[in-house]
Amino acid sequence: MRSAVLRKEPPPMPAPVDSIVEVRGISKTYGDVEALRSVDLDFPRGKLTSLLGPSGCGKTTLLKIIAGLIEANAGTVTVDGKPVSGPGPERAFVFQDFALMPWATVMRNVAFGLELRGVAKTEREDKARHYIREVGLAGFENKYPHELSGGMRQRVGLARALSVDAEVLLLDEPFSAVDEQNRRKFQEDLIRLRTNQNKTFIFVTHSIEEAVYISDRIVLLSPRPGRVSQIIEPEIDRSGDPERIHRDQHYLDTVDEIWQGLKQYVE
Structure with a gap:
């Protein structure tokens, strides 16, 4: 009598991510300075993704390449499957100044x-x-x-x-020039707007706390030349009182985890 053969079923495939912005092999140099090297990223539709990393890692450069404001030396950016060759109506830019x-x-x-x-x-x-x-x-x-x-x-x-x-809003450190009280209020407003407007936000910040507070997804870039070092998805419940988030243990642990990874690059 033959023994039964037990077959292990492969694990289910993860659901595909609906990416509105796709970055493939993006590199950028300024003269002899290499700002970005071979960056591959997907930005999920309807989510807020923050770009975070040490000064000079190419966060704003990448944002402006996605916006079509500057050209990459290599690689492609597509929005809804269409190649980016300059600014377009599906993207809007919020400047720092x-x-x-x-x-x-x-x-x-x-x-x-x-x-x-x-x-x-x-x-x-x-x-x-x-x-x-x-x-x-x-x-x-x-x-x-x-x-x-x-x-x-x-x-x-x-x-x-x-x-x-616009489908995609690109924000370059939009709260850096305001005081702490206004910054907190803006952060709360941005969480509300993302929920109400169902837009895709790509947000550049130097603040670990800000990134963890507002983001569905955080992309950590390495020191220059900027490359994707890590992607973190904070699992934080943002419903109810926003102030509660700052006391949430998962929020505090995520901030500390990112700081431990970045502090080696701080002079």
Whole structure:
């Protein structure tokens, strides 16, 4: 009598990730300085991914390559399967230094991207007004940038990026120029906006705590030339009181884990 043969079934394949942005073999040099080397990354649709690493590791360079603002020396970037060859309407960039038009009102600044696309004035102002309200600036539509605080100006930049209805929002250290109180409030707002807007956010930061607090996914880049060193997915419940997150043991452990990996690169 033959003995039964037990066959071990292979483990189930993980569900495919729906990536909206795909980076393949990206390298970039500035003269004799190698900023990025052979970077391969996928950015999941509808998630917030932070780029984190030591100063000079190429975080902002990678962000600007994805935005189409600078060219890579090698490699490709695709958004929804289409190659990136320059800026496009499916991506919006939030600059660190606000980049507002000083002669234009909040309304005009927020609606400017829509104006460039030829959207009718009534429609673009309705949409701009909606996002001005979303970022907490209702009532400031007719103010000029010089009449606003730094935090308020950054909110204008965020509203402008949201108003063009881009699929991917690229944020280059958008909270670095504001005080700690405003930074905390912005972080809470960003978590809420990501949930409400269902956009894909790619966020550059130097702050470990900020990255862990706001991110679905953290990409750690190595010292120059920047390469993907590690990908961390903090499993943090962000529902309810946001302040609770800072006391969450998993949050604290993740911050410490990242710091232990990065502190060797701090001079």
